[in-house]
Amino acid sequence: MLLSGGLDSATALAVARHRGFEAHCLSVDYGQRHREELSASRRVAQALGASSHRVVRVGLSGFGGSALTDRAIPVPKDRTERARSASIPVTYVPARNTVMLSLALAWAEVVGARDVFVGVNAIDYSGYPDCRPEFLRAFERLARVATKAGVEGARFRIHAPLLRLSKAGIVRLGTRLRVPYGITTSCYDPRGGRACGRCDACQLRRKGFEESGVPDPTRYARPAARP
C-alpha cells in the first residue's frame, strides 16, 4: 500500500483493510517540500491498523522539474478550475507514480504481497498522466515480466479503489469506513501546522468536504473564498 498521509491514500488504506487485507504500508520520501506528509502517513498507518509501515527515501528532489520538489518553481495559488484542467500542472513530478509503484512492487515482492493498493484518482487529478487507468494496466503488465515472483507465476494487481470517485465521493466513502480525516494532510504548502487553504490540493480537499456534506476537520490558515 502506497501511503502518503493525504486524504486519498488514507481512504484507499481503509478500503484495503475493509476488504480484509493485511496492510504493509510504504511511504516515499522523495524530497517533497511538505514534510508534514510523512508524519501524517505514520499516524494514518497506525490509526487504520496497518501491519507495517516503511519510509523509503528517493533523491528525486535533486532532479528538479516540479513545483513540489524544486524550490525555484512556485506552488500555484488560486488557480481557477479552467486553468487547472487545461494542461498538466507544474506540480507534476516527473515519472513520480512510476517511481513510487516500482518501489511498492519491490516492497511487495519482499513481503510476499501480490496486491498493491494506491490512492490515485483519475477525476480530480486528470492532469497527471500517471493517475490514469491505462498507466495502471501498463504497470501491471510490466510487473508480470519484471519480477522473480511474476516469472514464477505470481499475478500482481494494482488496486486503485478511488480511481473513478470524485473528491466528495472519496470523503463519503472514507467517512463510512471511519477514516479519521483530521490526522491526514493534503496541503502542498503547509505552515505552522495549518493548511494554506489556497493551493490546488487544499482547494480540492475543501470542495470535496463541502460537496460531501461531511464537516471538514482541516485547520486552514485562510477561510474559504466565497464562491
Add this chain to the structure above:
Amino acid sequence: MLLSGGLDSATALAVARHRGFEAHCLSVDYGQRHREELSASRRVAQALGASSHRVVRVGLSGFGGSALTDRAIPVPKDRTERARSASIPVTYVPARNTVMLSLALAWAEVVGARDVFVGVNAIDYSGYPDCRPEFLRAFERLARVATKAGVEGARFRIHAPLLRLSKAGIVRLGTRLRVPYGITTSCYDPRGGRACGRCDACQLRRKGFEESGVPDPTRYARPAARP
C-alpha cells in the same frame, strides 16, 4: 544512461557516445554493499565524455531480500555455471531494474531526453527477469502512458546495445571503442581496492576477458582457478 561503474554499462555508454548521443548519466545508490561502484561510475562518466552525471539515492537496502543489499544474506562464491543458470540468483534485488529505469525515465523527462541507454544483458545474466527483452519492451510501453512527455507525443526508447552479446563480445566491442576497463569495477564483494575474484560477477568478468583474448586489467585478490 544508467551507469553503474561496471564493465557492461561503461561499454553501453561508449556505444551511445559512438552513435553520437550526448550522454546524461545517472547512477543509482541503492545501498549496494560494493560502494566502489559509485566512484567507478564517476570515473567512467568523465573518461567517456558524458555531459552530466548524477547519483540518486534510493533506500532499497532497508527492504532486504537480496544478497547485494542485505548483510544477512551471504554473497555466493564459487558457484558453478550449472547452479547459476538453474534459478534466479540470490543477488537478484527485488524489482531493481524497474526502480532504476523509473528513475532514469524521470531524469530523462527532466533533461528532455527520449533515448535511455542501459547495459543490461540477457545472456550471461539470464537468471534476472528484469534483464530480458520482454521487460524492456513492457517498460517502453509504460513510459508512453506514464509521462507528461509521453502524453504529449514523445516516444521513449530503451536501448540495450549489449542485450544479446556474450561477456567476451562485450569486452571486444568495448575494446574497439577504447573503454578504459581498468577503471571499471564488477565485483560484488571488493576489499582493499581489489576484486574478490570469486563472486559471480568476478567469474563472469574474468571469463569474458579470457574468451575475448583481451588482457584483463582487473586487480584480483585471488588468482584464477584452473579449469
